[in-house]
Amino acid sequence: MTTPIISSEPELGTAGISRPTGIDTVRVADLITQLLVELGEDPGRTGLIGTPDRVAAWWNAFLSPGGAATATCFTESHLNDQLVIVGGMSVWSLCEHHMLPMNLQVTTAYVPNGEVVGLSKFGRIAQHFAARLQVQERFTRQLAEHLTGVIGREDIAVAVRGLHLCMSMRGVRMEDARTTTVHARGRFRTDPVLSQQFLTVTTRQWAAS
Ligand SMILES: Nc1nc2c(ncn2[C@@H]2O[C@H](COP(=O)(O)OP(=O)(O)OP(=O)(O)O)[C@@H](O)[C@H]2O)c(=O)[nH]1
Ligand SMILES: [Zn+2]
DSSP states (O other): OOOOSSOOOSOOTTTTOSOOOOOOHHHHHHHHHHHHHHTTOOTTSGGGTTHHHHHHHHHHHHHOOSOOSOOOEEEOTTOOSOOEEEEEEEEEEEETTTOOEEEEEEEEEEOOSSEEEOTHHHHHHHHHHHSSEEOHHHHHHHHHHHHHHHHTSSOEEEEEEEEEHHHHTSTTOOTTOOEEEEEEOTHHHHOHHHHHHHHHHHHHHHHHO
């Protein structure tokens, strides 16, 4: 039987936002020691002393990066037709098929309607959804769906450009491959001008980076 590439749906929509944080670092360090042995290494040699603890600490930090997926909003009653694009955000996640890093460059956009969202929150929310074993497409959708809840309307667009180490440092070994995913909702689906403005700004930012 073929294993589906996107095989699981660990978190639907905005559900599961308060994921349990913290792992058993002692147990994880012990497992890393076992892995080193299986890989033919001597976990007691000088260079590897402390490695299992460091790896366990890294997993702990990766899975619970701090910062909730909540957003601070400010009333701006006169603002109801401006396009706000926050780009240049870069987060690291782990591909769930190979457990190798993927770098995700994220651009988000929305149209305020009497309220603006604190800009840093777009980055924090992106970090929140990156801090797990992921696939880029699911990350993109989770971010868009969560932001829809934050602004209380559907007028959200998210574009992500991914560099997958499983595709560049191993396997097919294509170092320049980049994957682009776009999730447009509300007016970003129905208004071609808005959609075009979003894509133009996004692609210009990516070209410049
Ligand atoms: N759609 C999608 N695929 C991904 C993502 N990250 C990794 N993959 C792919 O997951 C697939 C796993 O394919 P498999 O055939 O099971 O694994 P594999 O033999 O290691 O495949 P190769 O990478 O081609 O060597 C690969 O094609 C990866 O490129 C992602 O974020 N989204
Ligand atoms: Zn992979």
